[in-house]
Amino acid sequence: MSAPTFIFSFVLLLQLLFASLTSAADGSWQLLQKSIGISAMHMQLLRNDRVIMFDRTDFGPSNLSLPGGKCRNDPTDTALQVDCTAHSVEYNVFANKFRALTVQTDTWCSSGSIMPDGNLVQTGGFNDGERRIRVFSPCRTCDWNEIPNGLTTRRWYASNHLLPDGRQIIIGGRGQFSYEFVPKNLVANKINLPFLSETNDKGIENNLYPFVFLNVDGNLFIFANNRAILFDYINNQVVRTYPTIPGGDPRSYPSTGSAVLLPLKNLKAAAIQAEVLVCGGAPKGAYLNSLKGVFMKALDTCARITITDPNPQWVMETMPMARVMGDMILLPDGNVLLINGAGSGSAGWEQGREPVLTPVLYRPDNGIGS
Secondary structure, eight states, X not given: OOGGGGTSOOOHHHHTEEEOOSSSSOOOEXXXXXXXXXXXXXXXXXXXXXXXXXXXXBTBOOSSBOGGGOOEEOTTOSXXXXXXXXXXXXXXXXXXXXXXXXXXXXXXXXXXXXXXXSOEEEEOOSGXXXXXXXXXXXSTTOOOEEETTOSSXXXXXXXXXXXXXXXXXXXXXXXXXXXEEESOXXXXXXXXXXXXXXXXXXXXXXXXXXXXXXXXXXXXXXXXXXXXXXXXXXXXXXXXXXOOOTTOOOOSBTSOOEEEXXXXXXXXXXXXXXXXXXXXXXXXXXXXXXXXXXXXXXXXEEEEEETTSSSOOOEEEEOSSXXXXXXXXXXXXXXXXXXXXXXXXXXXXXXXXXXXXXXXXXXXXXXXXX
């Protein structure tokens, strides 16, 4: 995520508003807080029903002071070397209250995941945060704990995924065509992944924040730009190469779409099926055109694929509206909520236009094209 997420991609599902989505036409929004003082560039629900939110530190002061006159002293910060404002909060869902937290380094476009013990592990970022590991353990008085140089290499716009053995895998990042593990391996912890360099559009990228999902066979489905692989991270081997999405338009940052692994339905079957849904993004040329002040219409298509199929093919669907920098979340009933984003332009720096203010609901069990 980058600066335009301040405008278009706030993940509002838990920050300010809650929706009762009984059907696509019903439901209502309730304003819970007019302001929490920071921008929720990142957000994570924890095991204790608290929500952690945090934002980059290098964009000046927030609107929420740190408690007790506390200040963050960072001589390398590009905005404020002495900053007495918070850039992270913990939100209590049931009490509708929040408290300020302290991040010590820049989380701009970092990545993370929940560990098996319920701790949030956040990695990388910008400037002094690019090799940091940050840990938040849920409790009433806990705050961020940071590990300097916890990563083997700098990670900015990477993706994290929890593995069955309890580790996290961290894939990619700007200029990083590799992956590593947290906690670190005993052997060399930076392992090259040529797929990331193959999907890198020179001067544009279009393969940052790759979509990563654990397949039912234990391998990783990794999507970047407009195509995907099934990857055996234990043996560092590509098990399968999936077809390119029809049309070939990119779906990864800065042509940012969104993706989910759809709910698994046949858990008692001999062969469990797994499906991935990728929605929105920006067409080829959108990023470079946006730099010239020309904002191309975002993509209005979704692509769906059964990644366990012997002959997998993408099936295309059309959304009610175009959307770049959107967010998708699985709801408890198995439907998918699409929210936020822009109708034209690209991710980047103030390069999106026409904010999309209308959420839509996707029902995976309905017929294709319905």
